[in-house]
Amino acid sequence: MPNNIDDLIERQLICANCEERVREDYASTVRGEIFCNTCYNELFSACGRCGDTKYQEDLVYSDVLEDDFCSSCFDDLHTKCTECGEVLAYDHVGTVSSETDEDYCEECYNLTFTKCKECGCEIEREGNEDHCCEECLGKREVVEV
Numbered sequence: 226m227p228n229n230i231d232d233l234i235e236r237q238l239i240c241a242n243c244e245e246r247v248r249e250d251y252a253s254t255v256r257g258e259i260f261c262n263t264c265y266n267e268l269f270s271a272c273g274r275c276g277d278t279k280y281q282e283d284l285v286y287s288d289v290l291e292d293d294f295c296s297s298c299f300d301d302l303h304t305k306c307t308e309c310g311e312v313l314a315y316d317h318v319g320t321v322s323s324e325t326d327e328d329y330c331e332e333c334y335n336l337t338f339t340k341c342k343e344c345g346c347e348i349e350r351e352g353n354e355d356h357c358c359e360e361c362l363g364k365r366e367v368v369e370v
């Protein structure tokens with residue numbers, strides 16, 4: 226059956242990387258280019274969030290989320306500690322300061338801020354030996370007078 230043989234030859238594709246012939250069912254197509262499964266797995270990875278296939282080198286590995294992400298997803302999912310620059314994942318983030326609206330890792334947050342012992346609101350640690358916010362301090366003074 227010559228027709229079938231022709232079909233078979235036509236279906237044998239060439240891998241864009243190793244230039245080996247590859248059967249259609251062992252090939253993957255990335256942006257119009259054919260890759261054998263071996264090369265595909267070596268060269269590409271899918272973004273852990275949007276599933277987009279990217280060159281490995283275009284993906285950023287997140288230690289926090291233990292997955293590869295394309296740069297836009299990485300930016301969407303991560304932030305940096307304002308103090309030490311540590312990369313943080315938004316859902317693992319230490320704390321966002323309500324006062325400065327900046328992200329902190331837990332360690333830096335605890336070094337920078339503390340809670341008012343009266344009302345529990347966020348206050349900067351520096352110059353606050355009383356661990357009391359201005360509002361509560363004001364109230365206390367009024368009571369004491």
Ligand SMILES: [Zn+2]
Pocket residue numbers: 240241242243244245260261262263264265
């Ligand atoms: Zn190949």
Ligand SMILES: [Zn+2]
Pocket residue numbers: 272273274275276277294295296297298299
């Ligand atoms: Zn992505």
Ligand SMILES: [Zn+2]
Pocket residue numbers: 306307308309310311329330331332333334
């Ligand atoms: Zn930090």
Ligand SMILES: [Zn+2]
Pocket residue numbers: 341342343344345346357358359360361362
């Ligand atoms: Zn207070």
